Amino acid sequence: MSREINPFGLRMPPELRSELEEAALSNGRSLNAEIVYRLEESLNSKAVIADLTAIERRIAALEEQEERRRRLMDREADRVGQKVATAATRRKHEHAQRAHEDAIRARHNADLDKKRK
Numbered sequence: 009m010s011r012e013i014n015p016f017g018l019r020m021p022p023e024l025r026s027e028l029e030e031a032a033l034s035n036g037r038s039l040n041a042e043i044v045y046r047l048e049e050s051l052n053s054k055a056v057i058a059d060l061t062a063i064e065r066r067i068a069a070l071e072e073q074e075e076r077r078r079r080l081m082d083r084e085a086d087r088v089g090q091k092v093a094t095a096a097t098r099r100k101h102e103h104a105q106r107a108h109e110d111a112i113r114a115r116h117n118a119d120l121d122k123k124r125k
Contacts, residue, residue, distance in 0.1 A: 018043070 032042035
């Protein structure tokens, strides 16, 4: 395979070459293999970063959608709460009305009882 690849001259600072040689030695690779590995990794990381960016956008869209749902549910809960409060007020009014009518009937019956005696 190495015969199929054309040589490529690369100039680099001596300190960088020294660091790459140390890394190659500790990783069990030749200097060339270390440089190729690191270049491939840097290109792969660009693809990973692009994927992560797309995922972050999707998460942001889902969070926005969830916030819209939450606001909609809050509005619906408020609407239902208002209906419940209105119904409770109506029941209290009806109860008061019945109590008032009962009191009038009781007074009327008391008046009738007095007239009979």
